[in-house]
Amino acid sequence: MAEKAKLNTKIFFRLVSYAKSYKSILLFAFMASLLIALFSALRPKLIGDMVRNYIVNSQDANGLLLWTGIIIGMLAFEALFQFAGNYFSNLLAQNIIKDLRKKLFAHIMTFKMQYFDRTPIGALVTRVVSDLEAVSEVFSSGLIDILGDVIMLLTVLGWMFYTNSELTLLTLIPIPLLLFATRIFARAMRKSFQLERLQVTKLNTFVQERISGMAIVQMFSREKQEFESFKEINKGHRQAHVNAVWAFSIFFPVVEMLSSLSIALLLVWGAFQIDGIKPENQTLMYSQIISFTLWINMLYRPIRQLADKFNILQRGTVRAERVFEILDLDDHIQHAGKDVDVDFNQNLEFKSIYFAYRNEEYVLQNINLEIKAGSTVAFVGATGAGKSSIVNLIGRFYEYQKGEILLGGKDIKEIELTHLRSNIAIVLQDVFLFSDTIHNNITLGDESISREQVIEAAKAVKAHDFIAKLPDGYDYHVGERGGVLSVGQRQLISFIRAYVFEPKILILDEATSSVDDYSEELIQRATEELTKGRTSIVIAHRLSTIQSADKIVVLEKGEIMEVGTHLELLTLENGYYRKLYDMQFSEEKIK
Numbered sequence: 001m002a003e004k005a006k007l008n009t010k011i012f013f014r015l016v017s018y019a020k021s022y023k024s025i026l027l028f029a030f031m032a033s034l035l036i037a038l039f040s041a042l043r044p045k046l047i048g049d050m051v052r053n054y055i056v057n058s059q060d061a062n063g064l065l066l067w068t069g070i071i072i073g074m075l076a077f078e079a080l081f082q083f084a085g086n087y088f089s090n091l092l093a094q095n096i097i098k099d100l101r102k103k104l105f106a107h108i109m110t111f112k113m114q115y116f117d118r119t120p121i122g123a124l125v126t127r128v129v130s131d132l133e134a135v136s137e138v139f140s141s142g143l144i145d146i147l148g149d150v151i152m153l154l155t156v157l158g159w160m161f162y163t164n165s166e167l168t169l170l171t172l173i174p175i176p177l178l179l180f181a182t183r184i185f186a187r188a189m190r191k192s193f194q195l196e197r198l199q200v201t202k203l204n205t206f207v208q209e210r211i212s213g214m215a216i217v218q219m220f221s222r223e224k225q226e227f228e229s230f231k232e233i234n235k236g237h238r239q240a241h242v243n244a245v246w247a248f249s250i251f252f253p254v255v256e257m258l259s260s261l262s263i264a265l266l267l268v269w270g271a272f273q274i275d276g277i278k279p280e281n282q283t284l285m286y287s288q289i290i291s292f293t294l295w296i297n298m299l300y301r302p303i304r305q306l307a308d309k310f311n312i313l314q315r316g317t318v319r320a321e322r323v324f325e326i327l328d329l330d331d332h333i334q335h336a337g338k339d340v341d342v343d344f345n346q347n348l349e350f351k352s353i354y355f356a357y358r359n360e361e362y363v364l365q366n367i368n369l370e371i372k373a374g375s376t377v378a379f380v381g382a383t384g385a386g387k388s389s390i391v392n393l394i395g396r397f398y399e400y401q402k403g404e405i406l407l408g409g410k411d412i413k414e415i416e417l418t419h420l421r422s423n424i425a426i427v428l429q430d431v432f433l434f435s436d437t438i439h440n441n442i443t444l445g446d447e448s449i450s451r452e453q454v455i456e457a458a459k460a461v462k463a464h465d466f467i468a469k470l471p472d473g474y475d476y477h478v479g480e481r482g483g484v485l486s487v488g489q490r491q492l493i494s495f496i497r498a499y500v501f502e503p504k505i506l507i508l509d510e511a512t513s514s515v516d517d518y519s520e521e522l523i524q525r526a527t528e529e530l531t532k533g534r535t536s537i538v539i540a541h542r543l544s545t546i547q548s549a550d551k552i553v554v555l556e557k558g559e560i561m562e563v564g565t566h567l568e569l570l571t572l573e574n575g576y577y578r579k580l581y582d583m584q585f586s587e588e589k590i591k
């Protein structure tokens with residue numbers, strides 16, 4: 001337990017250090033809450049004196065009016081400071097969260113693919129959105145309010161002791177009980193906040209995944225089961241919040257009771273005093289009872305709020321811990337490469353490459369292969385043979401364990417990573433489109449690519465006609481993940497995307513697999529256009545697409561089985577390629 005508290009302060013101070021760039025805003029916010037504390041602690045004193053001087057001692061209506069005016073003026077100032085305090089602390093919070101969110105997102109973008117393979121999207125969305133929301137409360141209503149409350153507490157206590165120290169001690173009798181209750185409350189809240197955080201992540205992940213996979217849910221009529229699971233998770237989410245509400249609901253009445261107890265003690269004191277008190281002291285007693293009644297309220301409110309605000313700090317710190325965990329994660333590809341001046345129009349060579357996604361489970365073994373500059377090489381093999389894995393290594397999306405990949409004799413690890421990737425274009429079977437216009441999906445926001453270049457590329461891959469027919473042409477909004485376009489159309493857009501970036505190395509990973517015959521013909525022609533004059537790697541199921549390749553590589557279980565041209569491989573009796581060809585050929589005949 002003690003260790004945990006220590007850890008939290010460490011994270012808390014790390015979080016607070018983000019306020020460094022906003023010192024003046026912090027100062028304004030702090031000044032405002034300082035002034036509020038000082039002003040409001042003074043008010044009971046003034047009211048007590050006013051009652052004594054202008055009501056009990058002399059019935060002076062004018063004096064009373066004047067003092068009432070002064071107190072109202074003070075209240076107006078308090079309201080002004082309240083506004084300033086609120087404004088500046090929220091400004092501070094939003095600035096800090098903006099910085100933190102920016103840093104977090106930039107950091108997440110550096111992670112290697114393996115990280116995304118194993119991390120649910122919903123969990124990351126929770127970190128970037130709702131966790132940071134909770135963190136912002138640390139600054140908007142936690143930290144500065146706590147400072148204000150502490151100052152208020154000390155000032156009120158100071159006034160009370162100054163006015164009547166015996167009476168102060170008497171009215172403070174219930175305070176140890178309050179502190180005890182606060183401790184229990186804080187512990188309960190910490191527990192429920194941790195639970196709450198867990199449940200929020202669960203809910204986000206679930207909803208995000210089911211909505212992305214809604215087609216599957218509906219196709220397999222899984223609505224009922226998914227809804228049941230959702231109900232469970234939703235219930236857990238509610239429970240986490242209800243636990244917190246419970247603690248609150250019990251704590252607040254307890255505080256009310258204790259503050260009433262203090263006031264009761266105050267009145268009992270008054271009752272004992274009233275007998276045998278000298279008339280000149282009587283008025284002093286009245287005014288003290290009035291002042292103390294007001295002060296006691298002021299004393300309990302900050303203590304009650306302190307527990308509440310402390311919980312906000314606690315919650316924010318718990319969430320910040322999750323955010324910092326990601327920020328501290330160094331899960332990006334080790335790239336020490338500095339070469340930014342590499343000619344990509346050179347031979348690519350794999351030398352004894354071994355690669356495993358998980359330790360020692362090699363999905364590629366002893367891969368040796370030369371790909372001549374400007375040539376087209378095709379990979380064939382069963383699903384899971386390792387075709388995609390090989391091409392992923394060229395862009396260094398995953399790190400291989402043994403061997404080398406050389407470009408013109410130079411290890412690709414010596415090439416600066418962005419430079420390497422900007423010379424490679426990969427077209428996948430599953431085309432990802434952003435919820436944006438066709439133009440922006442092609443340029444990916446690169447403003448140096450003009451509309452003319454986009455149109456020229458579209459014409460080259462024979463996609464211009466279909467785009468021109470869309471309602472807004474190139475400005476047509478494709479909807480989330482390109483939902484309104486057909487698979488073939490999406491594929492053509494990804495071809496244009498590859499074309500405008502003029503890569504030196506082009507990779508088509510089953511880019512033609514999921515399109516119909518008509519689109520296939522279009523894409524076939526687009527492929528020819530796209531592979532012209534650049535080193536190309538084509539992975540395809542349909543052998544018709546790869547017959548003209550300069551070299552065909554047959555992979556099986558992560559190893560190269562056969563290499564040769566279409567005609568060379570056909571002559572291999574009992575060869576894998578030969579069998580594949582015969583199979584597809586007979587299928588064609590059946591058709």
Ligand SMILES: Nc1ncnc2c1ncn2[C@@H]1O[C@H](COP(=O)(O)OP(=O)(O)O)[C@@H](O)[C@H]1O
Nearest residue numbers: 117357363381382383384385386387388389390
């Ligand atoms: N991201 C990944 N994490 C872990 N294992 C993977 C990953 N991607 C592929 N694999 C595994 O690596 C092997 C080769 O897969 P892959 O290269 O995608 O085959 P292909 O593209 O030939 O169908 C398969 O056994 C597959 O399960």
Ligand SMILES: [Mg+2]
Nearest residue numbers: 387388389509
């Ligand atoms: Mg694949």
